[in-house]
Amino acid sequence: MKIKGRDKIQYQLFLLPAVVLFTVFVMVPLVMCFVYSFTNYTVGKPLEFVGLKNYIAALKDDLVVDSIGFTLLFAVVTTVGITVLALILAIAFTKNCYTGKLQRAVLYFPSCISLMVAGYAWRNLMASGGEGLINRIIMLFGGEAVGWLSSPFWAKMGIFIVALWIDLGWCATLFYAYIQSIDESLYEVALMEGANAFQKAWYVTIPLIWPSVMINLTLLLSQGLKVYEIPQALTNGGPMRTTYTMTHAILVRGITEWEFGIASATGVIIFLMTAVLCAIQLKLGEKKEG
């Protein structure tokens, strides 16, 4: 259908409020952040151009470097982990079961909770020794209590587990909805060809829901790179600064220490990293689709 010139204007005028809001609240701050990253911008001092000084300071800053490392690890582990487990779960959801709806509702429920609230709740569950419920269960089965909040390794694991718990049900529900739209006859053909359950999933289900997997991967990756609430509530960046995330580092340097130049430079670095990672991911996804 060809849209006439006058209609085009009408359609574009409808876009106007969104364009204005997006420009004012997203594009302008983004550009300002980029500009400030080359200045000594802070409260009560004249603005001066400092070149790449903030970028050098940010990349030499242990907090920023460590937080980049942990954030990348978090983004990769949660993106891959949630996607794989959600696919398995979604396929399991398709099996007829009396409690299917209840299972989906229960698994979807964590995504309705505030991330901070979830973090604080899990912090108590993960308390050390016999104080936390999880350690009590481990000890009940003869295991040794785990230092969820005091060991750098287990603190990271604890954060991954909470992130999985929150997003798994949501992603599984999304995949389940896509699986519902797959023509049943394709599975019948696969069955006639002698495909087992894994082969049906690999050759029929996953290729047909691949667009939703790609969307999911992109959302999880960008969400993972911006993570803040869960580690903040669960470990507050500890122990020994091992679970600081990039967003947390920006807040500390910018808001707490008033070093907006370094915080802006860190923000730009994160923006570039996110853009590159998402581009790579989309490219890989296109290849798979092709």
Add this chain to the structure above:
Amino acid sequence: MRKCIALILCLALMTGIAACGQSKQDAPAGDGAKQESSTGNESADAGADTDAGADSGELSGTLSILGWYSDEVAQGWIDHFNSLYPDVKVEYQYAQAVQPYMEKLQGLIMSDSAPDLILCVAENRVELVDGNMLMDLTDEHVAELMSESCKQQVLFRDRIYAVTVGGSIGGLLVNMDLWEQAGLGEDPKTWGELVDAMHALEKLDGVTPFINNVTDATITIETPLYGATWLGTDSDYEKKIENGEKTYADYWEPIFEITKRDIYDSGLMTEELAGLPWDTALNNFALGQVGMIVGASWNFADIEAINPDLNYKIMGVPNVDGTSKYYLGDCLEPSLAIMESSENKEIALAFLESLFDEESLLSNEEQVGLIGCVDGYNSIFSENPVCADALVEGMQAGHQFMPQTYWRKNVERMRAKYVENVQAMLLTGRSPAECAADFDDIYNAE
């Protein structure tokens, strides 16, 4: 046609941006934020938005305050102030401590709509003073009203920028029933006696002898030990560091060595205890399962809510040779400072002076337990057996220490490194020398 659309888009964009910038100029200072949260006193003349009058008895106008105290606390101050100055309208804005407060304050300062009174605390003091944003109160009458203990803690580069009327007292919260069960008598007079007492508590069945809070620089056993070791004999230590005569490592390394050897390596404080959320530790103390923890008067309400019958008290931390004893906490409440940009300085000064009146002090103590430390004022906490000794020996004597108030540069980085290194000594056995040297690296960084 394309040009037409582009023009419309540009105009709309410019209008949007202009509207954002315009809103501040149109509204009087503080009005915009008042919509978010306020405890504005409506009894005052709503139309009076002029500068302060010349005579203090005839003050009129609007005073804006940004604080992190609850509306109830602020209302106590405002009610008293308005009983003295009924023609002044006070607009109080609340922001949660600490990070959201800093965020809001920065936003207000950057948009030229800073309130008249703000909180000047360890987290923002250096930036505010270096940016010449605070009024110097050193020679004002209100500074004379402060007790020596309060003055000592708000003094910054020999000047006073903020006013305090008291604060909190802390130290070792000791379960006195367990103390007696362990056969312990008087308060320990030396660090060695304190460690022995912890080991005596360790022998009680099912009792955790001591829990150090390794997640907060203000509430660790290292800080009062530092105060007792150095401040009694070498109170000018920060100046010596500034002059290059001494380093932070000179002062902190011996403290870290003592605590690492006696508390961490001896097994009194374990990795398992470090993994307890602090509210759980406090809960266990209140239930009588812990001999002593570090804590302060802000924990009283929680402890009494859990176990009103708990027999406990605050003890100070003595130094190694027993010549000095120090407590935790500070005399930094409310640390209100007047913005240099304020057009209502006279009203602001009158407000600060009103905080020293008995009505305000009493309101602080009853509402939130902020202990008054003003010469001639008899605190209701002086009758409280939990903290009566601590008030005399710690707060009134000025024997309280919070490192952030003494650090002169990169305070937040120092605080974060402090927490990280206390954890590292416990969890990885990092050496005290390395931990102490980090302070100098941060201090000497640009």
